[in-house]
Amino acid sequence: MVKMLLVDDSRTVRLVGRRIMDKFGFEVHEAEHGEDALKVIRDHPDIDAVLLDWNMPVMNGLDFLKALRSLPLPKQPTVMMCTTENDMDHIMLAMEAGANEYIMKPFTEDIVRDKLEVVGIL
Amino acid sequence: MDPSDYEFLSNFLMKASGLNLGEGKAYLLESRLIPVAQSLGLSGIEELVQAVKTMPTPQLKTSIIEAMTTNETLFFRDKKPFNELADLMMPKILEAKKLQRKIRIWCAASSSGQEPYSIAMQLKECIPELSAGWNVEIVATDLDNQILAKAKEGQYTQFEVQRGLSIQMLMKYFEKNDQGWQIKPEIRNCVTWKQLNLLDSFNHLGQFDVIFCRNVLIYFDTDRKKQILDRMAPQLPKHGYLVLGGAETVLGICDSFNRAKDYRAAVYNPAHAGIGLAGTASIRK
Numbered sequence: 388m389v390k391m392l393l394v395d396d397s398r399t400v401r402l403v404g405r406r407i408m409d410k411f412g413f414e415v416h417e418a419e420h421g422e423d424a425l426k427v428i429r430d431h432p433d434i435d436a437v438l439l440d441w442n443m444p445v446m447n448g449l450d451f452l453k454a455l456r457s458l459p460l461p462k463q464p465t466v467m468m469c470t471t472e473n474d475m476d477h478i479m480l481a482m483e484a485g486a487n488e489y490i491m492k493p494f495t496e497d498i499v500r501d502k503l504e505v506v507g508i509l
Numbered sequence: 510m511d512p513s514d515y516e517f518l519s520n521f522l523m524k525a526s527g528l529n530l531g532e533g534k535a536y537l538l539e540s541r542l543i544p545v546a547q548s549l550g551l552s553g554i555e556e557l558v559q560a561v562k563t564m565p566t567p568q569l570k571t572s573i574i575e576a577m578t579t580n581e582t583l584f585f586r587d588k589k590p591f592n593e594l595a596d597l598m599m600p601k602i603l604e605a606k607k608l609q610r611k612i613r614i615w616c617a618a619s620s621s622g623q624e625p626y627s628i629a630m631q632l633k634e635c636i637p638e639l640s641a642g643w644n645v646e647i648v649a650t651d652l653d654n655q656i657l658a659k660a661k662e663g664q665y666t667q668f669e670v671q672r673g674l675s676i677q678m679l680m681k682y683f684e685k686n687d688q689g690w691q692i693k694p695e696i697r698n699c700v701t702w703k704q705l706n707l708l709d710s711f712n713h714l715g716q717f718d719v720i721f722c723r724n725v726l727i728y729f730d731t732d733r734k735k736q737i738l739d740r741m742a743p744q745l746p747k748h749g750y751l752v753l754g755g756a757e758t759v760l761g762i763c764d765s766f767n768r769a770k771d772y773r774a775a776v777y778n779p780a781h782a783g784i785g786l787a788g789t790a791s792i793r794k
């Protein structure tokens with residue numbers, strides 16, 4: 388079963404995300420910000436994929452991504468940024484930091500499904 | 510809706526565009542055609558039918574047909590046909606065309622352009638040798654003039670560019686502007702656009718190495734499907750390919766094509782390769 392971590396400070400976004408991931412039959416974990424997400428990764432080092440917001444309190448998505456990529460995990464998860472930042476500069480920055488995909492909010496179920504297919508998770 | 514109006518519109522759509530409405534689609538007619546009626550200052554379906562009967566101007570007919578046909582599409586739809594185009598079809602085509610060095614691909618119902626542009630991007634990405642002296646022409650046709658105009662612009666919303674397109678392809682081949690994202694001229698210039706009703710003759714388009722005819726035959730009844738497929742076969746040379754949509758087949762409809770071996774997408778070769786015998790019974794089985 389695919390283990391998915393949703394990182395977003397908005398409860399609503401996590402709820403919508405969870406509903407979509409439930410449909411795909413994924414095991415879903417949630418975190419409210421980057422630091423929270425690092426804890427989840429420590430407890431579940433076999434997380435397959437992360438849907439990652441950018442702007443969050445405590446630790447933002449980009450900093451989390453950099454921290455994640457430097458962890459000695461058996462297998463690095465696939466990371467899809469999921470943010471309202473939708474200009475080339477932001478996209479470039481995230482890709483350079485090791486993101487695999489990039490979703491520009493607002494997202495729909497179709498978009499999430501297509502993107503998961505693009506990265507080979509679905 | 511009055512049953513006679515339903516019958517009239519259903520016959521009209523069948524004749525004009527081949528659209529096979531069938532029964533029990535009154536809700537669809539109403540939801541699509543009431544806005545058309547209103548935009549013409551008419552009260553509803555009844556007056557619209559009256560207008561078609563008394564003054565069937567080309568504009569009136571076109572706006573009804575365009576409102577009824579579904580334009581839904583996305584980039585790299587179903588993925589497989591595009592991968593197999595690059596991995597399996599192109600090596601054969603490059604070999605067959607090594608003297609002419611000219612390749613022609615036809616997208617027979619291109620809608621808002623995602624399909625022909627996906628073909629262009631796929632070829633750029635996967636077959637770099639094409640840039641060395643090969644002439645590649647992608648001809649995109651559709652019945653709907655309005656959607657063709659949009660396709661030609663290559664301008665897409667944030668929603669559209671996230672459907673089927675990887676972020677790497679988006680960054681490489683699109684430019685962001687105030688309205689959304691526009692495909693770059695290097696890809697836009699690979700495609701030529703023409704208005705074409707598949708029920709009309711298309712032999713003036715000439716021969717193609719590949720025909721993409723995806724998710725449009727579903728609108729036609731069996732006779733019209735057969736008629737279109739039989740006319741497509743002679744447009745393909747011996748090494749040519751016909752690509753249909755994921756849920757489509759020629760099986761039980763016509764004998765002009767054989768399923769291509771080793772393909773997972775719905776890919777066919779002409780049964781009577783380029784010798785103008787399309788429509789007669791298949792000799793190869």
Ligand SMILES: C[S@@+](CC[C@H](N)C(=O)[O-])C[C@H]1O[C@@H](n2cnc3c(N)ncnc32)[C@H](O)[C@@H]1O
Nearest residue numbers: 526578580582618620652653706707723724725
């Ligand atoms: C669902 S789209 C398919 C787009 C694309 N081929 C794909 O598979 O994603 C169907 C298209 O067929 C076009 N169409 C419908 N009837 C047609 C006809 N008689 N001749 C040519 N195009 C037609 C519509 O205008 C629409 O753009």
